[in-house]
Every structure is written in C-alpha cells, then in structure tokens.
Amino acid sequence: DSGSGDDEVSVSLITKNSTNPFFVTMQQGAKESAKAEGVKLTIAAGKEDGDEQTQVQAIEDAIARGDKGILITTNGPGVNPAIKKAREAGLYVIALDTPPDPPDTVDITFATDNFRAGELIGKWTAAQLAGKPATIAMLDLFNDKIVSVDYNRDQGFLTGMGIPTGDKMKNGDEAKSGKYSGGTYQIVCNEPTTGAEDGGRTAMERCLAKNPAINVVYTINEPAAVGAHKALEAAGVKNPLVVSIDGGCDGVQQVKDGVIGATSQQYPIKMAQLGVKAIKQLATGGKKPSVTSGKDFFDTGVALVTDKAATGVESIDTTKGTELCWGKS
Amino acid sequence: MSPEPVLSARGLVKTFGRVIGLDGVDLDLYPGEVLAVIGDNGAGKSTLIKCLTGALTPDAGEIRIDGDEVHFRGPLDARAAGIETVYQTLAVAPALDIASNLFLGRERRRPGVLGSVFRMLDKKGMRDEAATALSDLGIGTLQNMAQPVETLSGGQRQAVSVARAAAFGSKVLVLDEPTAALGVRESGQVLRMIEEVRSRGLPTILISHNMPHVFEVADRIHIQRLGRRAGVITPQSHTMAEAVAIMTGAVTLEDRVAAVDDEDRTGHER
Amino acid sequence: MSPEPVLSARGLVKTFGRVIGLDGVDLDLYPGEVLAVIGDNGAGKSTLIKCLTGALTPDAGEIRIDGDEVHFRGPLDARAAGIETVYQTLAVAPALDIASNLFLGRERRRPGVLGSVFRMLDKKGMRDEAATALSDLGIGTLQNMAQPVETLSGGQRQAVSVARAAAFGSKVLVLDEPTAALGVRESGQVLRMIEEVRSRGLPTILISHNMPHVFEVADRIHIQRLGRRAGVITPQSHTMAEAVAIMTGAVTLEDRVAAVDDEDRTGHER
Amino acid sequence: MTATIQTAAEQFALRRRSPLQRVQHLLHGYPAISPLLVLIIAFAVFSALNPRFAQPASLSLLLQQVAVIGALAVGQTLIILTAGIDLSVGAVTILAMMVGAKLAENNGIPGVLAVLVAIGLGVVAGLVNGTLVTRIALPPFIVTLGTLSVFTAIGLLYTSGQSVQADKLPGLLNWTGETFGAGRWRISWGVVIVLLLYVGVGFALANTAWGRHVYAVGDDKEAAHLAGIRVNRVLISVYVVAGAIYGLTAWILIGRAGAASPNAIVDANLESITAVVIGGTSLFGGRGALLGTLLGALIVGAFRSGLSLAGVDDQWRVLAVGLLVITAVAIDQWIRRVKA
C-alpha cells in the first residue's frame, strides 16, 4: 500500500516535453481537473521529444513518492520497463495521446490515433485536389531523431492521400513520385521543422527552392504550418493546400483565416481529465475504465477541422472547432 | 635629511595557505631615490612589491602614500596614484601586438569626431610611439611591430613591459627584475633609464639579482630574507660581498653595527 | 686538438612568416667543453637551440650527432639521444607540483607488483629526490614540496627546470639563460653544476646575458647576431668588452684577425 | 635582413615552393580569407550540384535563414573572446521575445516599447550572468547553465507555453520579417539589422579601447588585471552587450517566425557556438574576429541548404553536415599552419 501517509490521492502526469503547447495544455487540463477532483498532481516531462531517460526517472520518482497512478505520454519504448515496474508496484498507469508499443504495456490508453489524424488530412487533401497533380512538401519533426508522432502523422497523411508507403515507421522511404488516389504526385522534400514556426519557415523555404510549384504542404503541427505559410507568402506562392495536425485554438483560428486548409483536431485536455478522473475513481474503490470497442485503446477522438468540407471526409467547421479546441468542454 | 617618504609600508604580512610570503615587512621610499630590493629566490621580493602596487592585498599592515594611508583594491588604483610597475611575470597579453600591449588600459584615441564620437583608436600613432619607446631601450632587433607579443624573444618581451612602465610612470616606478632576460646593451639602457628617471625626481624601486647593477644605481638597498627585512644598507656602507652575506644569512646586520651609517634615516632596523 | 664534435649544425635556417629567426647558422660542440652562446635580445639564440633540441624543425640545414645526421621530430627524440634542455620558457606544467615536474616524462614506479602490474608511481621517492636536487642547487626557501609550480617565485620555478636537466643529462646539456631569475647564491650553484658536469666529460651549451658568468665557465663563446653567427671566440682570446662589441655589431671579428687563435679548431669562420 | 646581401634565409624563402604552398602562403597573409575560401568552395560545389543554389532568390533566403543564429553568434563571440561561454543565449532570447510579445498582446503596449522591453530584459539577463561570473567568480559555463534553466522556466511559467500569433502583435514587431527588393535579391529588414550589428560590433572590437580590453581579458585575465584593466567591468559590459544583442535578436526572430513562440530556436546554444568556432575564434579566449563568425554562420547555413537542394536524404544530410564541418575547419587549419 503506497501513499498511506495521507488520504489524498496523488497522481503523476508525465508528458513528452513541457514546451510544446499541446503538452502544456494537457498539463493545465490535468491541473484543473486535479483541483476539481481533490487529487494531488505532480507534473514531470521529458526534456525534449524522444527523451526516455528523464521519463523513466519520473516514473521511478512517482513510485518512490507513493503515487496512486501515472498518466504518461511516452517518448518511446525505452520507458516500457519502468512502466512495468510501476504497475508491479501497484500503480495504475494510463497512457495519454500516444499508445505505447505494445499497447498492453499500460493499463489503458486514452489517445487519439496519430496515424488516423494524418489519414484524415490526407484524405481531405486528395479530395480537394480532385485529380490534379500533387506536388507535395513534407514538413516533418526531426531528421536527427526518430519518434512515433513524427512517422505516424507523416505516414498517415500519405496513406490518406492514397500513396503507398514503405516502412510505416520510416519517413521518406516512399516513392518520390507516382500515383495517389486522384492522380499523379511528386514528393519534393522531407524537411525537419522541430515543430516550431522558425523551423517551419526554413523548411518550407528549402522545399520551395527545390521546386516552387508546390501545391500541397503537410506540416507536423500548426506552429510549423504558420512558419511554412510565412515562407509561402514571401515566395508569392498562391493557394497551396496547407494541412496540419493538433487542432489547438490558435490552429483552428488559422484554419479560419485560411492560413491552414484543414487540421486534425485532438483533445489533450479531455485526455488529461479522463485520466485524472479514472485514477481517482480507482483509488476510491471505483471500477476500471475500459477501451473503446474495436480498438485496443480508449479513443478520445479526432476530428477534421476545415471550412472547406470535402465530400467523403467527415469534418467539423471552425466554429465548432473553436468550441472544442483542445478538448476544453 | 629626513623628508617625508613618498611611499611607506609598515608590518606587511602576506600568507598563502601555509606558505608565508611576507612576515611583517617595513619599507620606505624617499623622493628621488633608487631603492634596490635584493634577496634570495623566494625571499618575498615580488610578494612585497605586489602588495605595494595593489596586485595583492596584504593580510595585515598598512601602506601610506605621501603620508596618507591607502587601500588599493587593484593595480589600477595604484596606477591611478601614479605607481607604475613592471611585474616579474611581465603582465603582457600574449595574443596582442606590441603597441596594443604598450598602451593597454591607456589607449590613445584619434583626434576629432572619430575619436570622441566613434572612440576610434589612433593605431598608427600608438605604433609609432611604441617603436620609439623600444628603440630608446636599445631594442633594435624587432623586425615587425605588428608581431603578437607571444612570438617575441624573452628579452624583447621584457623590453615591452619595461618600456610601458618607463613611458607612463608619474610618481613611483617599480621594477621587478627588469633586466633578467635583457642583453648587455639593453640592460645598460634600462639602468640609464632608471638614472634618468631619478634625475627627474621620481623615485624607483628596483628588484634585481644582479649585484653590479644594484650597486651601480641604488641609493639604498633593502635586503629581504625569508619573508622579512634583514636590513637596509647603502652601496657606500657595505660591499657587494657583505650584501650577499646578509642576504644569505651568513651574517646579520647587527654583527656589523658600524656599517649602518644611515640608520638614523631609515629609523627602525631590528 | 680537433676531435669529432659531439653535436654539429650547418647552415640552419628558420623563418617565422616574414620574421627571420636563423639565417644560416653553423655550430660545433666538442666533447667536454662548455660552449657559451651570447647575443642581443632577438639575435636567435633560443631559436638556435630549439632547432638543435627538436623543439623546432629548421627550414634548412643539417644537424649531426657524433657525425651522423639526425632529424628530430620532437624534443623527445633529442632527449632519447641524450640531449637534456632547459628552455627559456622553462617548460613546466604550472598546476603540477615540483616533484611531478622534475620527473615529468620519466616517472619512477614503485618496486614490486604495485609498480609492474599496477604501474603505481613512487611518489614519496620522487618527492624526496626532488627535494635533494633542489637543495643541491641552493634553493633552500621552498617550504612545501607539494606546492604547484605556479605558486613558486620566478627563481624557484627556474630552479625546478634546471634541476630537472641536471638530474637527467646524459650526453649534452643545453641551458637557455638558466640563471636569469636566480639569486646570487643560486646562480653560483648553477655555475658549479656546469663545471661539475664538464668534469664528468659532458659538454654543455650555455646561453646567458651575464658576461661575468660566461667568461667564468665558457671554453668557447659563439656570438650570435641578427640571426647569424658573428663569430666564435674564447675567454682567452677576447675581453668581455670585445665580446660585447662584436655582439652589438660595433666591431666585426675580421677587424681583429689576430684574436681568433682557435680558428683552426672551429674551422670555418666567415 | 638587409636588402643588399642575399642571406641564407632569403635564399630559402625563394626556393622550395610548390604551387599549393604558394596558395597556402598567400592565404595566410589574410586570415579572414580562409573561411571565406571554404564558403566559396561550398558555393561552387553546391551550385554545380543544383544551379538554383547560387541564384539571388536562394541566397536571399539563405541570408534570412542565417540571420537569427548569426545575430546570436555576435553576442556569443564577445563572450567566447573573454574565454567564457554562453549556454543561455536561446533562453534569454525566448524570454525577451515572449515577455515583449505577451505585453503587446495582453496589455497593448506599442511595438517600440515591446522591442525596448525585450532589449531591456536581455540587458538584465546579461547583468545577472555577468555579475555571477565576476562577483562570485563562477565559471561562465556553470553560470549560464544555471540561468539557462532559470530563464527557460520563467519563460514557460510566464507564457504557459502558448505562442502569440503575428496578427495579435503590433506591426513594428513583424517589420523585421518584411523584405525589400534589390535587383533580384529580396532582403529582409532583419538581415539589414544583423549586418549593421556585425559592422557596429566589429568596429568596436577592432577599433576601440573596449575591444582591445575584451581581447586582453580573454587572452590572459591575470595579465590584464596587472596591466590595470578593470577586468570585471569589461566582463560585465560584455555580458550586458551580449544580452542586449539577444534582446534585439528576439525582435528579428518574431519577424522571421511570424509568431512569438517559446519553442523557437531549440539549438541556439550549439549553433551559435558552432558559428563562432568555425569562424576561427578560440574557445580559450583572446583570439578571433567577428568577421569569422559571420562566415562561420554562413558556412553552416550554406551546407544545410546546399545539401537539401542537392536532394540529399534527410539522415544522410546529418552525416554530411558533420563531415563538412570537420573538413571546413581542417582546411582553415591547414592555411593557418603555413610555414615560412
């Protein structure tokens, strides 16, 4: 029995990093719901995407601290053994946002499927193009690191476009040109952005230097899309399709403003709230949460936000998107 | 016969961890005189002048300039008080060139707006003056004034340091073994320079291991031994051999009472 | 009268960018002699001995040891050939203590397994020997043998460097201004050491600006001027004043033909 | 030595020169030429691989891409010249940018004020670093490692990780990203500011007493102290000036990124230090020149862009940049090591 010193239920939230707005939002959501539920929450995070060691230490600290449960967005399979240790020590571990590999590493996952999020914007793009040739820029996250969001979103997008991908865990190994579901495509570049505006801009500039006729821009997240938009604007490229993932409140606004054509919206606040509630319930004798039927995780959902709905792709408009952005409810 | 000393120190103590550098040293420097400080290696000569010139802060003791107690917080304070020093370690910036080193901390600016608004250095002027200062010291082998100091020969480097002090000394000149690395001609030139400075009325403290040099220019000789002052003599009162004997502890000053004919001036031998 | 030279150099040239260090210098060192090298600051004395001891690679010219041409790739090669050098810059590691510096590159190991298997240093042994070596040089003021060299006085530091060379020289001893920072007693000790080395049959190259020292111990005197050899004299053939005059270019050796009485020995004056 | 006599050294100087040695010798006379040469070679190679590389449009972009790191590297050069190192460059810049931008967004302060706030914060941060380095005599590595964490945390706590979008900011803050044409070039105002920064600081380093003192302090702190230089004052001034430059860079960064975002310039430390070191400034202080830093920043930028344009794959590019950095500095060393 851990944490017997006080009756207060304590929970750890361990995010991938604490600079990405997505995770900062998740942390705030968790804080608010912890306050509401009367749970003591400790927040930890990796130093950057992919930082497994810091997460492992945070898990060990949670065990030592006597927490009842852990909410974690894992940075990679390197944290699995630590999660196992935590569960053996009686902690309830919930993965948020990213299902670990294998999924049964944790008790349950509250996540959106990044691959699916990518697929949605891919499908939307294909529909918008309506058979026109696609000249695609892929603005990824890193080139000196391989992390799951990066390849899941990238490969999801390509799959949605109907472009056959090679290794699903590897960016950039697909054929550089060929046919997508509507017509022919050409992939101009895979450039790293570090998921920020300045990186997005530089990446887009490099892609445009290679081929100024780009008409489809995939971006790993909305800040990268903002930077890419800047570069496109400066280069005078008219009306390319810029698609992105996250659906943050800023991001939805950018869809409304036409900076981004469509974005896949995810719900970090919802994930955090559900997680905190679940552990509180469990600790006070309630029952365990269960997975969404047909999936091996609890799907907190993903929605395509766009004001230019495409036939065959379910979407919500920006008004609705603003209401829901990041799962504030 | 007993004017006010320009610089005087009483009971200076300086220790480094368990090593004792100075062990209660007194010193007086009178106007217009050349005071030599001699002593074995490690006797505390450099430590003494470092304390006098603000490079070290003594643990105890007091220093007076023109009778007023001073507390130097650094060499700059001493310099502001008119004390110009050549340290044994030379204190040159190896990567800077000769002119920059000579004018370090006292750079000259261009005339006009370039100097006052843009604060631009008068590089050419400083280079020319540096060349003059060095050739005044008899250093004629310098082929290129833009050479960084680190590429100079040992003696040339020392000459740069001495030339700096000679050019700027305004009240007291302190020279810690200024001729150690210098050639015969260059050493002679430094001794001439010291005499010339004395003739201008400026007093000099000269540390040297070269007894002929010391006896040639010194008015009085402070003998340092094992961190203390073993005594003060003059070239007239003692011979070189006697000075060396006192320095090495073979005899003490008390052994030869008759010799200390300026006892009344320096006041307080032990 | 003309044995094979132990060390000989012909036509050494060394330039630094546009600065000329050596300009075609010859040098011969015969068994058991003390060869002094004198010259103004910047005349190329240090550059000369750096070329001879592998610290610099000459641009042109050849060096022979016992008649065989050698190409030193570094000071270690020269050391392996038995040439032990005190450089003007002392070449000590400031943060290491005295004993470590004395035995640098030739550390002594403990006897037994500790030494052979664990390669453990004989620290105490080295410290004791260092203390002996230094007191042999008359340095008695060292209070703490574990002091890092950087905290030593200028002269103490030089003594460490000289003691190192004295302890290990096996064929040729090269000393670049070994007494520059030393006190009277300590300098005398170094001169005694040089004489003692000569009596063991080892030749020495001594660079010094101190003419009395040079004339006291040297057998022959190589005069360096503006990167060239101005001539070779002996203390018997010339007076100090003459030596200085040649050194400074006031007279050339040819002006006093009669004086070069060992011309036949050194062979080829210009 | 004298013009009339043909000395051995002169004879030596005349013979024994292969064409390669002649080039080496020529370059040695002008130290700044050597990184420039590396840059020129890089340009030649990359435009051979892809002719677009050398076009004014691409080069204009290259300048804009390099501007931010180039500006930070000016401050970093100053600090490295004093034998220090600044690990807090990125953190200071982000903090200055976020506070300025948030104040403009939430409190509606005008653009000028926001820029001044950013520069002011940079100055304060520099003062903190400088004071710790001088008064408590801590190694700059430790000080800036500590303040890196402190400033980063303050920035995140202040902003909650949220970025501020360009449209919520006064126009002046975005102005640095705007471009003007000059022939077929498109230069942003940010680039102009950075170039002015190089000219100004370069002038101060080379032609003022302060510049000399910076070199002297970095060269041998103890000697500078004995020579009567106010070492601490020089050090503090360097950290403060560097801080002000970081604050100014914050402004340039907003214009470039189109938003003020706490995620920007992740690798600012390593990249700015790299530019300085490739530019030939010694990490041990006292040796180097600002022009080298500019060239260093351009070299790295040119490599990245050039490899990308040449169509080199992502991860191979990481490998190639590594090899190129080593090669570039090796060429530079070779030129410096010229004999005779």
Next chain:
Amino acid sequence: MTATIQTAAEQFALRRRSPLQRVQHLLHGYPAISPLLVLIIAFAVFSALNPRFAQPASLSLLLQQVAVIGALAVGQTLIILTAGIDLSVGAVTILAMMVGAKLAENNGIPGVLAVLVAIGLGVVAGLVNGTLVTRIALPPFIVTLGTLSVFTAIGLLYTSGQSVQADKLPGLLNWTGETFGAGRWRISWGVVIVLLLYVGVGFALANTAWGRHVYAVGDDKEAAHLAGIRVNRVLISVYVVAGAIYGLTAWILIGRAGAASPNAIVDANLESITAVVIGGTSLFGGRGALLGTLLGALIVGAFRSGLSLAGVDDQWRVLAVGLLVITAVAIDQWIRRVKA
C-alpha cells in the same frame, strides 16, 4: 618560520578568524570535501521535505539513475582534463549500444561478444576523434561536433530508429540492470561497474605516469611537449579510453533502460559536462579530480530527484535546479577561495 619565534605572520594566523572562516579554512584543506558538503546539505534539505528521500530504497534508485551519466562523465573528465571537450559522448554510446543490440537480435551473437562489439566501437570512435584532434590539429569542440552528427546519422541509418526490447537480447546484456540486495539497499550490477570504473580510472589518474601526463598535457600542451611528453600519444590514449568507457556505458544503459533504444539518452553531452564542471574540473584543462565528477553527478541527480519527491512541478523544478547548480558551485568556490 621557525618554531621558537612568534613571527608577524604567525600572529596573523592566530587572530582574526570568525567561526565561519574557521569552517572555510578546515574545508579548504580537503578540496573533495566541498562538493561533498554541498551533497550533504542537499540530502538534509530534501529528506526534510520528504522523508522517503533518504530511505535506502530511494537512494538505491538515485544511484541507478545517476549511473549512466556518471559513467559517461568519467570519459568526459579525461577529455576535459586534456583541455578538450567531447560533444559526441551520447552519439558514441547510442551507436555502440544499437550495433551491439542489433547484432545480438538479428545475428544472434552471444552477449559477451555484443558487449565487446560495443566497447570496440567505442574504441574506434575514440580513435577517430583522437586522430582528428592530434593529426589534423582540429579543436576538440569541432571534431566532436562533427562526429556527433556523423555517429548519430550512422546510428539512425543502421537502426531506422527501431529499438530492441530486452526479451530479444541475451541475458548478459540485461544483467547490468539486475539488482542485488544489501540490507535495505538494492544495488544494480551497473552501479557496481560504474563504481569500479571510478576506482580504476581514478587510480590511474592519481597514481600512474599516464595520469600525470594527462594532467600535464591539459595544463600546458607546449610545456609538456618541450618536457618530452608524447603529447599526441597521450591525447589519443585519452580519446580511446573515453571511447571504451562509452562502449561499456552502452551495456549499463541497456540494463538500465531494459531495452536498446536510440532515444535512450538525450542531453548526454550537457549532463556529462555539467557533472564534470560541478565536480570542480576546469574546462581549460589540467585541473580537477575524478572524485569531484562522481560527486557532481550525484549532486545533480539528488537535486532532480529530491525536488521531484518533494512534489515540485516540472517547470518549477527546472528553475530550482538552475538556481541550485549555481548555488552549489558558488559554495564550492567560496571554500576554495579561503585566505590564510
């Protein structure tokens, strides 16, 4: 000076000592005590905040958490002592680990061989770094910056970023993560190896000629050269030994992480350098001791985990660690600066 006479200096030594100065003076005699003291203070404070902190279970965990960076810091200390710096620590470790693990997974090589492959790769990497530093005389910063990219890229290209889970690895590779009990402590074999590493390398540095030469080379390379030390050989040996240590650390890392993952350690560069610098080793070379590095690593680890156990949130923790690092080194400096 003499025992009989009461000299002025002795009088001085006797008077003028506040209790604080007495403590300072006492500590000054034993330099290693000062980071130790910082560590002890940290322990006292953190166990006051959360009593669990000082329990053997938590402390055992702390040791395991610190082990990997602690091991890498041994190699980093060696290189920094020679006035170098190694930015490729992390990249070499990951490369060695991934190649060893993949060979074991795909080609089924036995555990011993996998460990030897890892160490061998470390040695090769060290040889590459060392050769570039000595033969081409490049600054270590540049060399290792370049090889950082090169080794990272090779690792990524070789593994495609895929990790290898423990169950696919021979038992020996996981052995370093296994723990044994000692009272209420649980020590992992990895921790034991790291401690042995400290003892071994510490002995070599303090008690062998090689150790002396490492210090001498870092202290003044030119002087060491003139004194007849084979500077290049010493430098290469240091890079090779460091590389071997990184290879060995790869093994410890597998056990610790329970998997061989290319993302296992980020920030290894900065963290290992931090441990070295907090431990009192000078970045300018020639001064420092290995024991300090161990304490430095423990100090950072204790701060991190102490704050975490105290329930401090991530961003506040970043801030606190920054402040603490500065404070810790400031205390250390204060003790070193004792007068008289």
